[in-house]
Amino acid sequence: MKSGLSRSLAVLAAMLLTAGCAANQPEQELSAEEIGIATPLTDKPGDPVNGAKLVTTRSKGNCIACHWMPIGTFHGSAGPNMLDAMQHNERSVGWIRQKIVNPKVDNPDTVMFTFYSNEGKSNIRKDWQGKRVLEAQEVEDIIAYLLTLRNMKPETAQQ
Numbered sequence: 001m002k003s004g005l006s007r008s009l010a011v012l013a014a015m016l017l018t019a020g021c022a023a024n025q026p027e028q029e030l031s032a033e034e035i036g037i038a039t040p041l042t043d044k045p046g047d048p049v050n051g052a053k054l055v056t057t058r059s060k061g062n063c064i065a066c067h068w069m070p071i072g073t074f075h076g077s078a079g080p081n082m083l084d085a086m087q088h089n090e091r092s093v094g095w096i097r098q099k100i101v102n103p104k105v106d107n108p109d110t111v112m113f114t115f116y117s118n119e120g121k122s123n124i125r126k127d128w129q130g131k132r133v134l135e136a137q138e139v140e141d142i143i144a145y146l147l148t149l150r151n152m153k154p155e156t157a158q159q
């Protein structure tokens with residue numbers, strides 16, 4: 001009797017576990033490795049000084065339109081504060097590269113633009129279709145700038 005009960009409990013627990021996993025699957029977050037582009041897009045290392053210009057240039061990244069960054073003025077807030085994100089989210093460089101190339105890969109509903117890839121699920125204005133907002137080297141320069149935020153002391157950052 002006792003063993004029968006524990007067997008049914010074990011079966012029930014297993015069913016619940018399986019049901020739980022199945023229900024969670026569509027919402028499961030992709031791991032950094034799954035969405036990362038580990039290899040740089042160019043052979044030349046990114047230039048953080050040029051990256052800093054690009055994130056505030058309207059015809060280029062204009063990342064500050066949606067992200068607070070310790071540079072530029074008139075920041076939008078549709079996206080996360082980039083100083084916080086870089087200091088706390090512990091993303092791999094490959095993941096950050098993927099996010100800039102095509103942010104839809106990990107979040108199909110994102111409002112963030114597709115800055116480099118025009119393939120598959122992208123989020124690019126009609127008049128930009130078939131074109132890239134950023135050149136490969138510009139993506140690398142922006143990554144280099146974002147990485148400088150990792151070690152920036154928040155109290156020294158321009159507000």
Ligand code: HEC
Binds near residue numbers: 060061085103113
């Ligand atoms: C139209 C608004 C918009 C613009 C412009 C934009 N982003 Fe984003 N970005 C978002 C939103 C919203 C999120 C959070 C949701 C998501 O993950 O897509 C995000 C997320 C991110 C993340 C992930 C942060 C984290 O750790 O979770 C990075 C990195 C990023 N953006 C970089 C950039 C860079 C670099 C640029 C400029 C080249 C840029 N974004 C331009 C809206 C924008």
